[in-house]
Amino acid sequence: MAGPGAIATARRRKRQRRAGWHGFFYIAPAMALVIVFFVLPVIFTIWMSFHNWPLLGNPRWIGFGNYIRMVSDVRFMAALRFTTYYTVVVTIAIFAVAFPLAFFVEKHRPFVGLYRTIIFLPVVVGLATASLLWVWLANVDAGFFAPVALALGLVDKRPNLLADFDMAFATIIVMVVWKIAGFTMIILLTGLQAIPSELTEAARIDGAKRWQRFRHLTLPLMRRTIALALIISITGSVLAFDQFYIMTSGGPQNRMISVVYYIFNQSFVSFNLGYGAALSIALLIILVLISIVQLWLLRVGEDRP
16 A cells, blocks of 8 residues: 555646646647647748749649759849848947937936837838838938938939939838837847946946946846847848838849848749748748857857856
């Protein structure tokens, strides 16, 4: 006959198993959504990538043919280079604006809540809506920027901001910074507010200057916050599509075709669905590698004394 201790242990294990099943039922709806809307589509996309998959007709198995084609695809490589260039420029621009804004709204001052609201307000506007708004603002005849620049004497004639690559690229960068900087500011603001005020005050009493406090105190304590903001910013930039499709249609001279735009063209304009699926999987792998590298860089030096 089992003793009281063994009976109690058996009952405890039974309760633990029951609690485990209860937890599984709680997360089951979320798991179902992830499986249906992420896991299964990814598996199906991988399967499509190994086929010549026309819009009409039967798909034909070609193995790694789409991936071999991708390596020698000059237009895809050009889209990849442009996306990398855009990602670097827009990420630097967003942080260059968001960091000072975060420091500005972090201080307790009159109307700071209003400032935060105004800065964050563009975030609630959809990217497609923001792109359409800026198409109108940049319009050479009925827009806002060109007539104002002419009235102020900055130019001799109304400039077409979306006709030249450099001007169009700068316009898109400004639009994205206007749209996204408020969101990045909020993320950085949470990191700033998590820094104990005692540490900042102690550093100030010890004679640390503003830059020294920022470099040796603020930045190390905001590593995780900055990493989160970087991952979100870089991922969103790599997946950029709406602004190029709406504002420039990939121009001028097809020089603003991002990777997602190129995948869209291959899949839904040229109807090369199998090749578009292979490009999508390649982009997914790139995003995963970027996130892994950023998380690894985040952990470097954390164990140092």
